[in-house]
Amino acid sequence: MQNCAIVGICWGDEGKGRMVDYLVPQYGTVVRYQGGNNAGHTIVNELGEFKLNLIPSGIFHADKMNLLGAGCVVDLKHLCGEIDALRARGVAITPANFRISDRATVVLPISPLEDKMEEARLGNAHFGSTLRGIAPAYADRAYKKALRMGDLANERVLAERLRRLVEWKNCVSVPGYGCEPFDADALLAWARQYGEQLRPFVCDAGALLRERQQGGILFEAQLGALRDLDYGIYPYTSSSTPLAAYAPVGSGLPSLKIDRVVGVVKAYSTCVGEGPFVGELQGEEGTALREAGHEYGAATGRPRRVAWMDVVAARYGVSMQGATELALTKLDVLDGFAELPVCVGYRLRGEVVRDFPYTAELDACEPVFETMPGWQCDTTHCRTFGELPKNAQAYVLRLEAELGCPIRYVSVGAERDAIIVR
Secondary structure (H helix, E strand, O other), X not given: OOOEEEEEOOOOOOOHHHHHHHHHHHOOEEEEOOEOOXXXXXXXXXXXXXXXXXXXXXXXXXXXXXXXXXXXXXXXXXXXXXXXXXXXXXXXXXXXXXXEEOOOEEEOOHHHHHHHHHHHHHHHHOOOOOOOOHHHHHHHHHOOOOOEHHHHHOHHHXXXXXXXXXXXXXXHXXXXXXXXXXXXXXXXXXXXXXXXXXXXHEEOHHHHHHHHHHHOEEEEEEEEHHHOOOOOOOOOOOOOOOOHHHHHHHHOOOOOOOOEEEEEEEOOEEEOOOOOOOOOOOHHHHHHHHHHXXXXXXXXXXXXXXXXXEHHXXXXXXXXXXXXXXXXXXXXXXXXXXXXXXXXXXXXXXEEEOOOOOHHHHOXXXXXXXXXXXXXXXXXOOOOHHHOXXXXXXXXXXXXXXXXXXXXXXXXXXXXXXXXXX
């Protein structure tokens, strides 16, 4: 059985959750391999609309295993709340269909506080963090001082490591930010309270995946290539690696192989958070596109920044992800526009470049557009490529040619069946 990674091509928020939900019947296990509850994956199914933060998007298929891998960071309280909210809406979540790697990192209440204090310290130079404590938690892991999910099962280890962590934080964060000292006993009580609820889900992810690999693994990424810590628009990135190449490492079984990479890209561009965003639309034009696509962050509710399709950025993302095929989402959002500009290059110091530049040069780039005619009719009923208006077909084919990767799926709505398979 093949293994498949579903990944974001640009800045994230492309619709990875709906593609996981669509493809999961072909696989036995779904693995989130990086990130935390700063993700927002929206699923629309027979039970309604759901916005998942930590739980993998295969959870609505009761016969599939869903795993939070070793590369994830887990806010215990948030995860408990997410489980309770899903159960309240009729979604079964038990150790039979949901597990957490014992090597995943715990996000303590300290981390969101540090996140907020650092963003406040940076002022106008802030990174646009979701303030969920993701960067501080990954930093603690790199410092080798973080708690991991497996520590919750050993009271002695939990207490010892937590006290050492708090001692360190009080040496660094209290004088650095001028905050009140952190209380080890209060944090230990917090970890016990929520850890008790989550302990039945904690497992050796490597052993689990070895047992289940014959059924095929579907890897689910958070964010997109341009938010990758190493290859994205650093420092305006996430603190983890959403690239497909990291999926086996972040899953819990590094020896796994990826056979297929489905890159998810919108029919236009969106971005949440700070950093360079070539071609960003302002004023009425930006508002019109944002409202047409209901572009507000699933995790934060923040208005997304919007732009016309940027094939320079997307082509870079396709390369970084090693995409073997693409899913083009939200084509229907463009139904009402008479003209569709496509950014085919950047003007940088008087020259037109078609390769994505180093981050420091992006602010000096201006978009170079070529305009295609819109189709101005409803595409949400289309279920074959031939049913799309001719101008919509031409738009898809142009993007496919520019990106150098086959567009296998075209999404024309949020519902599970609102998709064209080419």
